[in-house]
Amino acid sequence: MRADLWPRLEPLLARAERPTRYINREWGARHAPDADYRAVLLYPDVYDIGQANQALHILYDRVNALEGVAAERAYLPAPDLIELMRSEEVPLFSLESCAPVSSFDLFGITVPYELTWTNVLEALDLSGLPVRSRDRGSEHPLVVGGGPCVFNPEPFAPFFDALLIGEGEDAVVEIVGVHQHARAQGLSRAELLERLAAVPGVYVPSFYEPRRDDTGAFAGVAVRDGAPAVVLKRVVPELTAHRAPTCPVVPFLDVVHDRYALEVQRGCTRGCRFCQAGMVYRPVRERSADDIVRDAVAGLGRTGYDEVSLTSLSTADHSQVEDVVRRLTRRLAGSGVSVSLPSLRVDAFSVDLARLVAGAGRKSGLTFAPEAGTQRLRNVINKNVTEEDLLTVVDRAFEAGWRRVKLYFMIGLPTETDEDVVAIGALVERVLTRARANTPGPQRGSVRIAVSVSTFVPKAQTPFQWEPQLALDEVLRRQQLLREHTPHKGVELHWHDAEVSFIEGVMARGGRELADVIEAAWRAGATFDAWTERFDLGRWLLACESAGVDPTMIANGERSPDKPLPWDHISAGLPRGYLVRERERAFAAETTSDCSFGGCTGCDVCQTLGVTVITGGGRQ
Amino acid sequence: MTPGEFRWRVAYEKAGRLRYLSHLEVVHALERSIRRAGLPFAVTRGFSPHMKVAFGPALPVGTAGKREYLDVWLTRFAPSADALDALQRVTPDDLGPHEAYYVSDAAPSLTAALVIAKYRASVEGRGIESEEVHAALSRLIGGGELAVKHKGKQKVFDLARCVPEDPRVTGRPDGVRIELTVRMGPQGSLRPEALIRAALADIGTEASVVRTTRLDTLVESEEGVWSRPV
Numbered sequence: 001m002r003a004d005l006w007p008r009l010e011p012l013l014a015r016a017e018r019p020t021r022y023i024n025r026e027w028g029a030r031h032a033p034d035a036d037y038r039a040v041l042l043y044p045d046v047y048d049i050g051q052a053n054q055a056l057h058i059l060y061d062r063v064n065a066l067e068g069v070a071a072e073r074a075y076l077p078a079p080d081l082i083e084l085m086r087s088e089e090v091p092l093f094s095l096e097s098c099a100p101v102s103s104f105d106l107f108g109i110t111v112p113y114e115l116t117w118t119n120v121l122e123a124l125d126l127s128g129l130p131v132r133s134r135d136r137g138s139e140h141p142l143v144v145g146g147g148p149c150v151f152n153p154e155p156f157a158p159f160f161d162a163l164l165i166g167e168g169e170d171a172v173v174e175i176v177g178v179h180q181h182a183r184a185q186g187l188s189r190a191e192l193l194e195r196l197a198a199v200p201g202v203y204v205p206s207f208y209e210p211r212r213d214d215t216g217a218f219a220g221v222a223v224r225d226g227a228p229a230v231v232l233k234r235v236v237p238e239l240t241a242h243r244a245p246t247c248p249v250v251p252f253l254d255v256v257h258d259r260y261a262l263e264v265q266r267g268c269t270r271g272c273r274f275c276q277a278g279m280v281y282r283p284v285r286e287r288s289a290d291d292i293v294r295d296a297v298a299g300l301g302r303t304g305y306d307e308v309s310l311t312s313l314s315t316a317d318h319s320q321v322e323d324v325v326r327r328l329t330r331r332l333a334g335s336g337v338s339v340s341l342p343s344l345r346v347d348a349f350s351v352d353l354a355r356l357v358a359g360a361g362r363k364s365g366l367t368f369a370p371e372a373g374t375q376r377l378r379n380v381i382n383k384n385v386t387e388e389d390l391l392t393v394v395d396r397a398f399e400a401g402w403r404r405v406k407l408y409f410m411i412g413l414p415t416e417t418d419e420d421v422v423a424i425g426a427l428v429e430r431v432l433t434r435a436r437a438n439t440p441g442p443q444r445g446s447v448r449i450a451v452s453v454s455t456f457v458p459k460a461q462t463p464f465q466w467e468p469q470l471a472l473d474e475v476l477r478r479q480q481l482l483r484e485h486t487p488h489k490g491v492e493l494h495w496h497d498a499e500v501s502f503i504e505g506v507m508a509r510g511g512r513e514l515a516d517v518i519e520a521a522w523r524a525g526a527t528f529d530a531w532t533e534r535f536d537l538g539r540w541l542l543a544c545e546s547a548g549v550d551p552t553m554i555a556n557g558e559r560s561p562d563k564p565l566p567w568d569h570i571s572a573g574l575p576r577g578y579l580v581r582e583r584e585r586a587f588a589a590e591t592t593s594d595c596s597f598g599g600c601t602g603c604d605v606c607q608t609l610g611v612t613v614i615t616g617g618g619r620q
Numbered sequence: 621m622t623p624g625e626f627r628w629r630v631a632y633e634k635a636g637r638l639r640y641l642s643h644l645e646v647v648h649a650l651e652r653s654i655r656r657a658g659l660p661f662a663v664t665r666g667f668s669p670h671m672k673v674a675f676g677p678a679l680p681v682g683t684a685g686k687r688e689y690l691d692v693w694l695t696r697f698a699p700s701a702d703a704l705d706a707l708q709r710v711t712p713d714d715l716g717p718h719e720a721y722y723v724s725d726a727a728p729s730l731t732a733a734l735v736i737a738k739y740r741a742s743v744e745g746r747g748i749e750s751e752e753v754h755a756a757l758s759r760l761i762g763g764g765e766l767a768v769k770h771k772g773k774q775k776v777f778d779l780a781r782c783v784p785e786d787p788r789v790t791g792r793p794d795g796v797r798i799e800l801t802v803r804m805g806p807q808g809s810l811r812p813e814a815l816i817r818a819a820l821a822d823i824g825t826e827a828s829v830v831r832t833t834r835l836d837t838l839v840e841s842e843e844g845v846w847s848r849p850v
Binding site (some may be wrong): 011013014019020023024025026027250252253266300301303304305306334335336362493 | 623636638640641644645648649651652653655656658663666667669681708712716828
């Protein structure tokens with residue numbers, strides 16, 4: 001019988017903020033207390049932020065569908081409850097049974113963002129588990145990670161027993177199967193890890209030892225016999241085989257993205273050279289219009305949400321999106337249920353879609369991402385958008401009644417000059433002029449252009465993985481330059497914190513030596529680093545120093561494509577040759593087309609993984 | 621009265637762990653239940669169409685309710701028993717609707733009509749004696765006013781008005797049980813827990829747990845008679 005922590009937790013809830021985070025009992029939550037094999041899936045941030053994560057909903061569905069197997073959920077409690085739990089010695093608990101996380105067979109953790117890594121340590125420690133894999137044994141749950149960060153897993157690899165690279169629909173079933181079998185056979189932890197390493201897509205970090213050359217530079221990894229030299233990502237060939245969850249857990253709490261989210265396609269082949277998601281989630285696999293409409297209607301009916309969001313990396317690129325939106329808005333007319341599109345392209349078609357979705361109702365705001373201020377730089381990053389595209393979009397949007405658009409830009413992109421930075425301000429000014437010109441006189445005062453500027457962070461597995469990140473003081477200088485060249489009236493300028501981006505950049509391309517840094521920062525009190533008010537650069541710099549790591553070398557240093565990278569033994573299916581070629585095209589300001597519409601551009605993902613692009617309900 | 625609309629009143633509970641829900645969370649949860657049940661709810665016209673539904677007086681986070689109310693307007697008549705059954709099937713257990721009936725569209729709103737709340741509070745703590753607690757409560761109520769701080773704001777309650785009946789205090793093995801009637805007002809209502817904690821402080825003691833349940837919310841006739849809303 002597993003311990004029920006509720007009687008010890010409940011008295012703490014009276015003193016905790018938002019107790020709804022911890023009470024379970026939501027519609028759609030599943031509880032199978034008698035299952036023989038039990039997994040707990042954790043999002044390493046508070047419930048409010050993690051609840052909407054679609055990957056966890058999918059895995060929760062998949063694992064709970066297995067005979068004799070139960071999956072429960074866990075989130076990291078907010079800092080106020082963590083403090084109470086630590087003082088009352090209440091360990092981290094699952095939601096469904098309120099059982100200690102340490103009592104489960106499998107502890108699955110999604111790793112969504114570099115700055116949540118200290119939260120992973122906090123979760124392991126709060127569960128009473130040693131934070132390093134090497135200090136855990138058969139008496140502890142098997143700790144398996146997955147998610148966007150695994151495409152350079154090295155900095156956090158030592159905290160996990162195994163990591164799944166890529167998509168989990170099928171792999172999670174195999175991982176559970178291997179673990180159940182090992183348990184039944186009484187295998188040791190080492191033997192279990194050997195079996196897991198044989199599951200396609202599973203990376204067992206302890207089987208890969210980083211090597212250094214005489215100068216101390218990274219020189220590749222030594223791979224233990226029997227483990228694959230390169231772990232190739234898992235991918236499901238088509239989404240049709242995996243119906244979207246139609247009854248995900250419906251939260252009581254007002255969470256981020258509180259709506260029914262339906263994944264309409266996976267992958268994006270636009271080929272933006274800075275975009276890790278676009279590189280690592282290839283190829284494009286669409287759901288058919290019929291499936292989307294069926295699942296949206298079913299999902300809304302079962303969850304009771306009043307909004308359905310058609311999610312993907314680029315929903316306007318779905319070949320049947322207009323048909324889907326027309327059918328859905330017709331079906332939902334008069335029901336008070338709305339449709340939302342999270343990502344729009346910079347083109348007239350997207351505005352027409354947004355008009356369809358908004359109908360006569362409220363026009364809340366439109367978001368577009370030109371990313372750079374000059375055509376040259378947009379060509380460098382392969383963002384195939386022209387200034388004319390953007391201005392046409394603005395004309396149409398303000399003509400149609402929108403009074404606010406949000407624009408995303410980055411500074412610090414490779415080859416960027418002061419001219420490119422200043423051009424962002426000039427472009428915003430032209431957007432503002434066009435917006436006002438298309439707004440009736442009395443309403444012109446309400447026109448708003450929100451401009452959000454982030455710092456480019458080069459990511460692993462992209463054509464820019466070798467580029468130096470812009471140094472912190474230079475980022476601050478260019479931010480100031482942009483501030484001076486952006487109109488004030490009618491423009492809201494927002495910055496992504498440059499210090500956070502610096503540490504994100506260190507984490508994104510560091511090697512295994514960073515595990516010591518993460519652990520030192522966490523021991524010094526770093527958690528919830530993704531919350532700007534809790535982020536402390538000083539603490540990270542001290543942690544780097546104590547671990548003997550130079551963070552500027554990792555983030556801002558030059559790298560040669562001839563030298564090994566810490567993540568070379570992890571493959572998203574894109575050969576180095578393709579990334580190098582795209583890098584060369586970038587420096588020549590040459591663009592590359594989208595293979596979902598044009599011809600194959602030679603990224604080799606389809607050949608390597610044995611899959612194809614799926615659009616329009618069929619294969620290309 | 622909107623022609624063709626039927627105002628349907630539902631009594632539901634807020635129990636168990638779900639007493640930790642805020643009022644807004646209860647509202648959202650029950651709106652979602654109504655949608656899941658496929659009830660033919662009316663939608664407001666206007667810029668941002670939403671379900672036509674109205675709730676009774678809010679319950680604080682942590683307070684349970686035995687008999688809370690909502691009114692939802694339906695666009696066609698559905699037999700109450702069938703609609704209630706449909707709603708029960710898709711509502712989390714501890715938020716269960718247990719009674720439903722149609723009311724006249726001319727009836728006053730729930731928040732305006734429901735002015736009396738009956739509470740029961742289980743107070744746990746060492747050395748808390750029923751007679752002493754009752755005496756302290758009576759002294760406080762007789763004293764006139766109670767200032768309560770909530771979320772940084774101070775509110776002053778006229779206790780003679782807010783507590784129209786003498787509280788009943790019964791001894792329990794681990795403390796006391798208090799039954800308390802509170803008159804609610806548009807400017808905010810006295811939380812029984814605040815009054816109880818003040819009374820305990822007056823006699824130099826403290827409760828380890830105060831668990832409050834609103835047993836009933838009532839309307840008041842012109843003659844001053846209390847009854848459930850119909």
